[in-house]
Amino acid sequence: MPGFELFGDKERKEVQDVMDSGVLMRYGFDAMRNGHWKTKELENGLAERMQSKYAHAVSSGTAALTVALASAGIGAGDEVIMPTFTFVASFESILALGAVPVLVDIDDTLTLKPQAVENAITPRTKVVMPVHMCGSMANLDALKAICDKHGLLLLEDACQAIGGTYDGKPLGSIGDLGCFSFDYVKTITCGEGGAVITNNKAYYENAHKYSDHGHDHIGNNRGAEGHPFLGYNFRISEMNAAVGVAQVSRLDEFIAIQKRNYTILREALSSIPEIVFRTVPDGGEENYSFLNFFLPTEDISKKSHQALSENGVDGCFYWYNNNWHYYKKWEHLTNLKSLGNLPKDVKESLPDYSKADFSESDKWMSRNISCLIKLGWSEEEAVQRANTMVEAVKSSI
Ligand SMILES: *Cc1c(COP(=O)(O)O)cnc(C)c1O
Secondary structure (H helix, E strand, O other): OOHHHHOOHHHHHHHHHHHHHOOOOOOOOHHHOOOOOHHHHHHHHHHHHOOOOEEEEEOOHHHHHHHHHHHOOOOOOOEEEEEOEOOOHHHHHHHHOOOEEEEEOEOOOOOEOHHHHHHHOOOOEEEEOOEOHHHOOOOHHHHHHHHHHHOOEEEEEOOOOOOOEEOOEEOOOOOOEEEEEOOOOOOOOOOOOEEEEEOOHHHHHHHHHHOEOOOOOOOOOHHHOOOOOOOOEOOOOHHHHHHHHHHHHOHHHHHHHHHHHHHHHHHHHOOOOOOEEOOOOOOEEOOOOEEEEEOOOHHHHHHHHHHHHHOOOOOEEOHHHOOOOEHHHOHHHHOOOOOOOOOHHHHHHOOOOOOOOOHHHHHHHOOEEEEEOOOOOOHHHHHHHHHHHHHHHHHOO
């Protein structure tokens, strides 16, 4: 997955442009910047590639989620439905606004289970936030239908699935809002960064203002600008955006390499009858950043994971036991361990996750192994790895 594996001349040139002018800020300093507006360029490139009217770049994927929610007017006491399998950023962004993260089960897509979403809806629900984990997507048709029926917003977290598609449309562009991360280990990276995409002008207008202290960005005298509402600082720097400009232009190149390497591993593992690959919803195409499969039992999955690592196959994850990606290890959320007082709405409304029944999620996660697909492997290396993986998995069944 990581785009940092393939940094090269394009990235260097973009960064050098910024160094030459010395303007590291995305706004202002018009006379000094030699015509370089890297963040604008990144946004334009992303909007075009994602077939969306608007893109707004920010300082991280977590910032993108926070800004997206804020832009749609989400605030204290609103409930946001999110999956049990994701990154902690999902609930962090929700909590940052005083809203309430409502966890629900996943299914064999490793993303939100539509029926579980429907069951979790209350009068306070405002948003459904599918997270397209490990390169593949939620059943967006089903989720969209639920959102339409109940008047909810659909916010896609496409941080791990950039470049994947659903019904021929780029992931992130299908919901009311979509978010990407360009952190150091994502498919395309700019060190730290993220972006919100949308076709909704009002959300876009809110997003650029909110992420820059409420600046209205009218005219070219920053100090004289108005502030129509309270904001915050989630700005990206020009240095980071410059790397992003180069990386976005290479997205399709990266996806093609991932697809080749993924296909080599998948075809080899298909020879093992006990392996079942993760379900990709009809009409979906992964971005091939991970290869995900299920084994028959929790025990076999643990043994296989162990055998893979003992045989030198790095980058295979057993997320069921993972600190950052699965609800089981989120004691800090369950016990509301915060440095200061949390908003009253959160304390009163957060479900008691120590008592929650996520056995449906456990059923899938306890049998899942997820292998990172690297850009740096040659075809020969991928073939060799595939053979080692087959032997390791077979030895544990
Ligand atoms: C990486 C990631 C984020 C957060 O992105 P950062 O840029 O690291 O803040 C959010 N959601 C998912 C699913 C991620 O993988």
